[in-house]
Amino acid sequence: MTSDVHASAAPARRGGLARALLRPRTGGLGLLALVIALLPLALPNAYAYDVAINAGLNAIVCVGLNLLIGYAGQISLGHAAFFGLGAYASGILTTRYGWPAPGALAAGAVLVGVLAFAVARPVLRLKGHYLAMATLGLGVIISIVLNTESWITGGPDGLMLDDLTVLGWTLAGDHTWYGIVGVTLLLTVWLALNLIDSPVGRALRALHGTEIGAQVVGVDTAHYKVLAFVVSAVIAAVAGSLFAHYAGMITPGKAGFMKSVELVTMVVFGGMASTFGAIVGAVSLTVLPQLLVAFEDYESIVLGLIMIGTMVFMRRGLFVTLLDLAKSWRRS
Amino acid sequence: MTLLRVETLSKQFGGIAAVDGLSFAVEAGTIHSIIGPNGAGKTTVLNLVTGVYAPSRGAVYLDGAMVSGKPPYELAACGLSRTFQNLQIYTSMTALENVMVGRHLRLDRRLLPSLLRFPGVVRRDEAARDRCIELMEFVGCGRYVDADAASLPYGALKRLEIARALATEPKLLLLDEPAAGLNATESREVDAVIKKIAAQGITVILVEHDMKMVMGISDRILVLNHGRKLTEGAPDEIAAHPDVIAAYLGAAA
Ligand SMILES: Nc1ncnc2c1ncn2[C@@H]1O[C@H](COP(=O)(O)OP(=O)(O)OP(=O)(O)O)[C@@H](O)[C@H]1O
Ligand SMILES: [Mg+2]
Numbered sequence: 001m002t003s004d005v006h007a008s009a010a011p012a013r014r015g016g017l018a019r020a021l022l023r024p025r026t027g028g029l030g031l032l033a034l035v036i037a038l039l040p041l042a043l044p045n046a047y048a049y050d051v052a053i054n055a056g057l058n059a060i061v062c063v064g065l066n067l068l069i070g071y072a073g074q075i076s077l078g079h080a081a082f083f084g085l086g087a088y089a090s091g092i093l094t095t096r097y098g099w100p101a102p103g104a105l106a107a108g109a110v111l112v113g114v115l116a117f118a119v120a121r122p123v124l125r126l127k128g129h130y131l132a133m134a135t136l137g138l139g140v141i142i143s144i145v146l147n148t149e150s151w152i153t154g155g156p157d158g159l160m161l162d163d164l165t166v167l168g169w170t171l172a173g174d175h176t177w178y179g180i181v182g183v184t185l186l187l188t189v190w191l192a193l194n195l196i197d198s199p200v201g202r203a204l205r206a207l208h209g210t211e212i213g214a215q216v217v218g219v220d221t222a223h224y225k226v227l228a229f230v231v232s233a234v235i236a237a238v239a240g241s242l243f244a245h246y247a248g249m250i251t252p253g254k255a256g257f258m259k260s261v262e263l264v265t266m267v268v269f270g271g272m273a274s275t276f277g278a279i280v281g282a283v284s285l286t287v288l289p290q291l292l293v294a295f296e297d298y299e300s301i302v303l304g305l306i307m308i309g310t311m312v313f314m315r316r317g318l319f320v321t322l323l324d325l326a327k328s329w330r331r332s
Numbered sequence: 333m334t335l336l337r338v339e340t341l342s343k344q345f346g347g348i349a350a351v352d353g354l355s356f357a358v359e360a361g362t363i364h365s366i367i368g369p370n371g372a373g374k375t376t377v378l379n380l381v382t383g384v385y386a387p388s389r390g391a392v393y394l395d396g397a398m399v400s401g402k403p404p405y406e407l408a409a410c411g412l413s414r415t416f417q418n419l420q421i422y423t424s425m426t427a428l429e430n431v432m433v434g435r436h437l438r439l440d441r442r443l444l445p446s447l448l449r450f451p452g453v454v455r456r457d458e459a460a461r462d463r464c465i466e467l468m469e470f471v472g473c474g475r476y477v478d479a480d481a482a483s484l485p486y487g488a489l490k491r492l493e494i495a496r497a498l499a500t501e502p503k504l505l506l507l508d509e510p511a512a513g514l515n516a517t518e519s520r521e522v523d524a525v526i527k528k529i530a531a532q533g534i535t536v537i538l539v540e541h542d543m544k545m546v547m548g549i550s551d552r553i554l555v556l557n558h559g560r561k562l563t564e565g566a567p568d569e570i571a572a573h574p575d576v577i578a579a580y581l582g583a584a585a
Binding site: 191194195198199200201202203205206208209210212213214215216217218219220221227231273 | 384404407408412413414416421422425429430432435436437447448449497499500
């Protein structure tokens, strides 16, 4: 039996280039970098760039949200609010208080981190699915505040922002923003893949499988759920800050409930517990509405149908389902 | 030296007392078995000792310190580890990753080093991986190292849980029916694994219906019936005890 073990373990270790390329952190990240680098060749105009940048920002949020939904097995219905808070923090601090943009972004991230912790900690100490309800409530409250406190948020009309300046450099234009979002996405994916393949990530996946089974080997399950929630919220806030500077304006709609549902749908559609699935989900559901402008009025219905369709026909999401198909096709 | 002491422990579920005023002590370095008919309260005792349930009355002492009321993850840090009668496997992970979760408390669990993949995290992860492969070989499921946990046969999952529990480096290991559902050969292998575990100085509490195994490896046996202690003693005393023969062995024969 012992020799048997080494025989099967050794080839897996040695790997080879092909195997390294199939591993997410090496191959997946490399492939993603390649796609991001080459995609501009296929982007014909400013409009296409705009869609790509928005898809990238959504992908950043979804990679983070997937840590919570796909890996830790918890649902948040308020992530758009965190995105919005990041955006408004950047907008308010830079325009009204003259903060430098990186400082405002960091402040927004910290604020959202603290808020997410304060909400999740008491809720996740309880057993059951209270996080969905708590985040739903939080999202609604934040939406209301953004709409009504117009003295600071600009109310329903929103808030205009200046161009992003970092150390005296003004960052503007489609190409620059495509680069910023692309690099941020790569960085986010790298961090997420690291986390998933660490003791912290294994604890998250374990508690998703069985909380009691995780607890008896020492995993403080509530702590790790809170951690996943805070990390995903902070990532959303950073994406929000970037969005605000890119778009040059932010309105409360970006922080609303429908936007939160859209983010969850992207994660579920692309593939829970798959980082690249989350990107596929975010990109497809950002691009799709652009192609189906005729359905604009029915967007929430289409979202609902996609959600139901995914749950019924491909529980593991588009990306993982396609990957499995490709594998079984290669084997046969 | 007494490692574990349980004092007038009780657990009520609604009207019924699953465990009722139970007291016993487990000496360090021994294999202490708990037997009794179905529904006697054996699993409930393990759940009370490992913090899965809080006792209705009574207390649990580990190394003289009261530990009842602590959650399972704190008790794991105190040196308690266990397996489950109805498996608790992380099915979306590989078999090896399941065992590696058992190293949780021994690894760097800080967020930032994990996110940034510090060299120290990677090095300790590699060492943990090697150690967990050894443990899988030790319990006899080494051939499944790279397999998805969900694809393992039942008998291998039972052993995987033992490997995961051992990965925590426990002082006290509680096994809930490790041989249930195994064939005779597999049972004998698990029997041998438990003996090797005890030989390493780990104290074992064993809940098991396989009388041959229990009589063969136990230093002491506690017999439960309706949540109470029927009797307790060395294997030969238990085998000869008239109440046990009537209540338990007799029913099985
Ligand atoms: N969570 C629970 N809720 C309600 N009743 C329970 C619960 N857990 C156990 N019981 C009851 O407590 C009693 C003891 O159950 P327990 O599982 O401890 O028995 P056991 O000795 O492990 O039995 P078996 O040999 O079948 O595993 C049973 O009557 C059972 O129905
Ligand atoms: Mg039982």
